[in-house]
Amino acid sequence: MVVTDPSRRAALADLFRRGAIEYAQRTVRPPRPARNRTDTERAARRRVMDSAGYLFEHLHEVPAIVVACVDGRSRTSGSWTRQRRSARSSRGVELHARRPSSRLGTSWTTVHLMVEDDVAQLLEIPYSEVTQVALVPVAHTLGTDFKPARRRDVDDVVHWEHW
Numbered sequence: 292m293v294v295t296d297p298s299r300r301a302a303l304a305d306l307f308r309r310g311a312i313e314y315a316q317r318t319v320r321p322p323r324p325a326r327n328r329t330d331t332e333r334a335a336r337r338r339v340m341d342s343a344g345y346l347f348e349h350l351h352e353v354p355a356i357v358v359a360c361v362d363g364r365s366r367t368s369g370s371w372t373r374q375r376r377s378a379r380s381s382r383g384v385e386l387h388a389r390r391p392s393s394r395l396g397t398s399w400t401t402v403h404l405m406v407e408d409d410v411a412q413l414l415e416i417p418y419s420e421v422t423q424v425a426l427v428p429v430a431h432t433l434g435t436d437f438k439p440a441r442r443r444d445v446d447d448v449v450h451w452e453h454w
Contacts, residue, residue: 292414294356302413303358303403304351307426310405311347317405338369346398346428354428358414360421396432407412 328336350356352396403410403426410426411418 292358292360294358294414295354299413300356301351301373303356303410303426306406306410306413307350307403308347309399309409311343311402313405314402342398343400345402350428353428357425357427357430358403358410358423359425359427360416360423362421364422365421369375376415394432395429397427397429399427401425409420 294303366402401424404423407423410416410423411421416423
């Protein structure tokens with residue numbers, strides 16, 4: 292679903308902010324293995340958090356917001372289940388707008404899933420039949436100097452045959 296109407300974008304941005312606050316204040320967090328991050332990884336994390344803060348403040352200003360959905364609803368409830376499903380569904384939703392010629396960029400986020408039912412009501416998405424998997428703002432970029440994101444070495448994250 293693509294949302295371009297200014298009043299709907301503003302209402303959706305308000306729900307996104309509410310979801311982000313609920314996400315930040317949650318008391319139950321998924322288990323994460325402890326690991327020491329490099330200075331480069333910590334710096335990248337700071338940039339991601341700065342970007343998330345900017346999105347929190349400015350989402351209502353973007354020209355379009357894509358709400359990616361899949362048919363069906365998981366029998367298991369809970370936002371973590373939906374977020375895991377969104378990660379598995381991500382390959383089908385990639386947007387390739389980040390090109391210097393288009394000067395458009397996208398960002399994948401899922402914190403609105405904390406209030407998915409309210410988003411469904413706002414956008415008239417049939418909640419019992421459709422699962423939202425991501426919210427993707429599409430906006431004009433501030434520059435054209437795009438580079439691939441830094442990623443950990445594949446050998447650090449892929450395991451073959453055993454852990």
